[in-house]
Amino acid sequence: MFQLLGRYRVFLTAAVLLGAASLLLSSSLQKRTRFSFVDKLVFDLTVPIQKMVAIPAQSVRGAWNQYVALVHVRRENRDLRQKLTALGEENRQFREALLSSERYERVRQMRDRLPQPMLPATLIGTDSSSWFRTVFIDKGENAGVRKGMAVVSPEGIVGHVLAVSHHAAKVLLITDRSSAVDVTVERSRARGIVEGTRGDDCQLKYVVRGEDVKPGDRLVSSGMGGIFPKGLPVGRVARVERGNRGLFQRAEVEPSVEFNRLEEVFVILEESPLQKLLQEPGQPLG
Amino acid sequence: MKRILILLLAGLIAVLLQATVFTWLPLGRFKPDLLLIVVLYVGFFLPPTEGGVLSFLLGYLADLFSGTPMGLFTFTHVVAWFVAKLASGVLHVKSTPAQTIFVGIYSGIDALVLVGALRLFGGPDYRAPELGTGVLWQALLNALAAPFVITALARAERRFESGLPRKRLDFMS
Numbered sequence: 001m002f003q004l005l006g007r008y009r010v011f012l013t014a015a016v017l018l019g020a021a022s023l024l025l026s027s028s029l030q031k032r033t034r035f036s037f038v039d040k041l042v043f044d045l046t047v048p049i050q051k052m053v054a055i056p057a058q059s060v061r062g063a064w065n066q067y068v069a070l071v072h073v074r075r076e077n078r079d080l081r082q083k084l085t086a087l088g089e090e091n092r093q094f095r096e097a098l099l100s101s102e103r104y105e106r107v108r109q110m111r112d113r114l115p116q117p118m119l120p121a122t123l124i125g126t127d128s129s130s131w132f133r134t135v136f137i138d139k140g141e142n143a144g145v146r147k148g149m150a151v152v153s154p155e156g157i158v159g160h161v162l163a164v165s166h167h168a169a170k171v172l173l174i175t176d177r178s179s180a181v182d183v184t185v186e187r188s189r190a191r192g193i194v195e196g197t198r199g200d201d202c203q204l205k206y207v208v209r210g211e212d213v214k215p216g217d218r219l220v221s222s223g224m225g226g227i228f229p230k231g232l233p234v235g236r237v238a239r240v241e242r243g244n245r246g247l248f249q250r251a252e253v254e255p256s257v258e259f260n261r262l263e264e265v266f267v268i269l270e271e272s273p274l275q276k277l278l279q280e281p282g283q284p285l286g
Numbered sequence: 287m288k289r290i291l292i293l294l295l296a297g298l299i300a301v302l303l304q305a306t307v308f309t310w311l312p313l314g315r316f317k318p319d320l321l322l323i324v325v326l327y328v329g330f331f332l333p334p335t336e337g338g339v340l341s342f343l344l345g346y347l348a349d350l351f352s353g354t355p356m357g358l359f360t361f362t363h364v365v366a367w368f369v370a371k372l373a374s375g376v377l378h379v380k381s382t383p384a385q386t387i388f389v390g391i392y393s394g395i396d397a398l399v400l401v402g403a404l405r406l407f408g409g410p411d412y413r414a415p416e417l418g419t420g421v422l423w424q425a426l427l428n429a430l431a432a433p434f435v436i437t438a439l440a441r442a443e444r445r446f447e448s449g450l451p452r453k454r455l456d457f458m459s
Contacts, residue, residue: 013338014368021342021364025357025407043350046298050306125305127352130316130424131400134353136305162353172353198420200315 040165044140047168050124051138106154107266114229116270118152119143123263124168133176133196135159137265140167148227150268156233156256157181157221158265169267173259174234175200182225183234188212191222194234194253200260202235204251213240213251229268288447289332290340296439297324297344305351316423318431321348322396323389325363327439329370330379341367355407362399366392382433390429397421 035043111118121137139145141164151158151171159173172179175196183194183204190211192204207213217237223230233256240251300320308317325344328337345363349356369392373379379388397420 010334010338010368010371013334014364014371017338017342017364018361018368021345021357021361022407023357024346025355025361025403028356029407039350039356042347046302046351049302125302125351126309128301128304128321128348129319129352129354129359130420131397132353136351170353176353178353 035163035165039163043165044167047124047138047165050136050168103154110152110154110266113231114152114268116229116268118266119145119269121145121151121169121265121267123265133173133179133259134162135171135173135262137169137171137267138167139267140165140169142166144269145169145267146271149271150228151265152228152232152268153257153262153265155258156235157228158257158259158262160227161267171265174257175202175255175259180225181228181234182222183219184222185211185213185237186218186220187214188217191224192219192251194219200255201238202253202255204237204253205248207249207251209242209247209249211249213237213249215239219253289443290336292442292446293324293328293332293340293439294343296442297321297340297347300324300435301347301351313427314423316420316427318427319393319396319424320431320435322363322366322393322428323432323435324439325366326370326389326392327436329367330374334371337367337371338364358400358403358407361403362396365399366396369395385432385436386429389432390425393425393428394421397424 119139121139121143123135124138125136127134135158137145137151145161145164147161147164149161151160157174159171159176159179161169162172163170173196174181174194177196177198179196181194182191184191185207188211190207190213192207192211192213194202194204197203204213204219215237219234219237221228221230221232221234235253235255238252238254240249242249300323304317304320311317321344325341328340328344331337332340341363342360345360346356348359348363352359373388377384377388379385
């Protein structure tokens with residue numbers, strides 16, 4: 001008996017582990033994503049390491065973007081080296097100041113538009129795989145972040161909180177395939193759903209064929225999805241596809257947020273009425 | 287036990303690199319999947335029970351650092367370990383080109399296993415043709431990273447654990 005078990009050890013181990021993995025996967029799909037105590041512990045333990053790597057790397061990247069391009073120009077224009085460097089540095093400082101003031105202005109405008117309390121957070125990591133679109137932020141349960149809360153930037157909607165540990169949270173971006181945002185075309189008020197694609201863009205779906213949608217149209221959240229407040233920018237229509245058949249038209253959407261450059265976001269701390277309703281215990285009818 | 291801890295630590299480093307530093311590589315949305323290479327290494331060189339459990343833990347780690355439903359990468363990484371374990375009895379992946387080809391081919395299979403598992407368990411709908419050239423890019427990146435990762439793992443194991451059988455080092459070119 002034991003000899004037989006030993007002989008098929010690889011197959012038995014694989015069967016047991018695949019069974020366990022299947023149970024884990026189907027139970028997580030049933031309950032949706034929720035971190036267990038062990039998940040939170042492992043995740044929290046890695047937060048300082050992620051921060052340690054992310055913050056200096058962001059600084060280095062900033063320095064790279066600002067200086068190395070100028071060094072390259074300087075090489076091509078040797079005669080103007082000193083002058084160019086001085087002007088470049090001056091220009092960089094002005095640009096930095098301008099960008100900062102523009103950013104503050106956008107944050108101020110966003111805060112004016114949204115009455116809900118917001119928590120600033122820094123990105124400390126991204127999805128470890130190439131197939132999914134999530135990011136990690138440095139604020140978690142202890143700062144008041146809860147699963148399902150909306151995450152925005154001054155440019156528009158970023159995504160929503162998928163899972164949360166004590167000191168960090170996982171945010172599902174709107175560019176992920178499993179994300180869906182209920183939107184309105186700002187100009188014509190046509191309604192549709194923005195979903196993620198395989199790339200870094202999104203697509204607008206379920207817009208009735210007769211509705212007026214054109215390239216360049218701005219899409220804003222309708223507030224009907226239950227997660228995002230109404231009126232937040234989502235993206236801009238890049239191309240509209242109307243097939244010969246079918247009830248709906250489809251459009252390619254460029255997100256308002258440049259996800260590759262995203263460094264800081266805001267978590268809207270107020271839970272939507274839908275989330276509150278979902279958390280309430282069921283009441284017997286009658 | 288020491289071996290398992292070394293490889294678990296290697297997996298943690300791999301996943302942290304993928305979640306932080308690799309984001310800034312100019313490779314678009316793709317990044318080398320170092321963790322998958324670690325799992326394949328485990329499949330090739332660790333005994334079945336230890337290797338299986340380790341691949342399960344590494345997959346769980348990948349799930350924590352990804353937007354997938356918990357258990358998806360646990361499932362695909364156990365499959366990867368199983369395939370590598372079966373392949374280790376048939377193939378002799380000694381040279382760098384052989385390692386590169388094996389990891390490259392398996393990366394393609396891994397993407398199909400991922401899509402299949404999502405379909406099977408009713409997760410978000412990823413259609414296989416949509417992965418398209420993405421799979422090729424991913425396979426290429428993984429294949430290029432494989433010799434470096436495998437060399438580093440073998441060296442780390444040799445450094446921290448004396449008395450390893452020479453046979454295992456055959457994987458090195």
